[in-house]
Amino acid sequence: MTDGVMQGAELEREVEQLHAASYGWALACCRRDRDDAEEVLQNVYVKILEGKARFDGRSSLKTWLFAVIRRTAAAHVRRRIVRELLLAKWGRQELEPVMPNPHRSAETSQTSATLLDALQRLARRQREVLELVFYHDLTIEEAAVALNVSIGSARVHYQRGKKQLLAQLDGKLAP
Amino acid sequence: MNDDRLHAAFRELRRDETAHVPPFNRLWRVPVRSRPLTRLAFALVLIVIAAVSMVPILRRHRAPQTSITEWRAPTDFLLKTPGQELLSSVPDLKGSTQ
Numbered sequence: 001m002t003d004g005v006m007q008g009a010e011l012e013r014e015v016e017q018l019h020a021a022s023y024g025w026a027l028a029c030c031r032r033d034r035d036d037a038e039e040v041l042q043n044v045y046v047k048i049l050e051g052k053a054r055f056d057g058r059s060s061l062k063t064w065l066f067a068v069i070r071r072t073a074a075a076h077v078r079r080r081i082v083r084e085l086l087l088a089k090w091g092r093q094e095l096e097p098v099m100p101n102p103h104r105s106a107e108t109s110q111t112s113a114t115l116l117d118a119l120q121r122l123a124r125r126q127r128e129v130l131e132l133v134f135y136h137d138l139t140i141e142e143a144a145v146a147l148n149v150s151i152g153s154a155r156v157h158y159q160r161g162k163k164q165l166l167a168q169l170d171g172k173l174a175p
Numbered sequence: 176m177n178d179d180r181l182h183a184a185f186r187e188l189r190r191d192e193t194a195h196v197p198p199f200n201r202l203w204r205v206p207v208r209s210r211p212l213t214r215l216a217f218a219l220v221l222i223v224i225a226a227v228s229m230v231p232i233l234r235r236h237r238a239p240q241t242s243i244t245e246w247r248a249p250t251d252f253l254l255k256t257p258g259q260e261l262l263s264s265v266p267d268l269k270g271s272t273q
Contacts, residue, residue: 012203015203016199016203019196019199019202020193020196021193023192023193023196023197024189024192024193027192032192034195038197038202041197041202042202042206045202045203045204046205046206049203049204049205050205108188108191108192109187109191111184111187111188112184112187112188112191112192114184115184115185115187115188116188131185134181134182134185135185135188135189162178162181165181166177166181169180169181169184173180173184
């Protein structure tokens, strides 16, 4: 993990190393929709390349990058909801329900599908903290920075979320 | 069910989901698109072209200009009253005495 301000080729190299993890986090922020995740991740990279998102070294690159991905995904989802509402109003089309769909990303094992189902039943913050800690190996403190919440709040979300997740998965996962 | 089992489940999910990550080089580039400034400049050029092309048309429809010395007011006819020629000419007194 590299701290400090990075630019150009060094930044590109570091971001490339985090690419797979970034894509996984983008998937989580886009309800597991691969197309949306790819679009969001490209928008994030464009923001970095154009200097609209600047890494100032106050946190780790991964934490900063995840925070940018989360904000970009939130804006992307908001735009899509507005667009769908307008289309439904003007085009008299049926509004597609904006529901999380863990099975939109194909090729997941039974264990992964069960875990995703259980995750979708959690509150958003709880789900995000757990994914950052268990999926992306961030500490609770780093997760708090990525989610822009206080450490105390992140701890509470983590404890409550994990308790609920364990209860939901109890006996459902193959040994 | 404990933390280790949870970690293992999340590892499996990560393995499944990151098996088909799009190539980094495909996403790490600025897409070719028209920027706001480019669009603004394009709009300005269009406006200038439209304005320039309107000039001959406007000139063609303009009424011909007349000199101020030749200009007559449209209400001039009101000044023409009956018997006006008596006021604008001097009577010939010599002819009337003969």
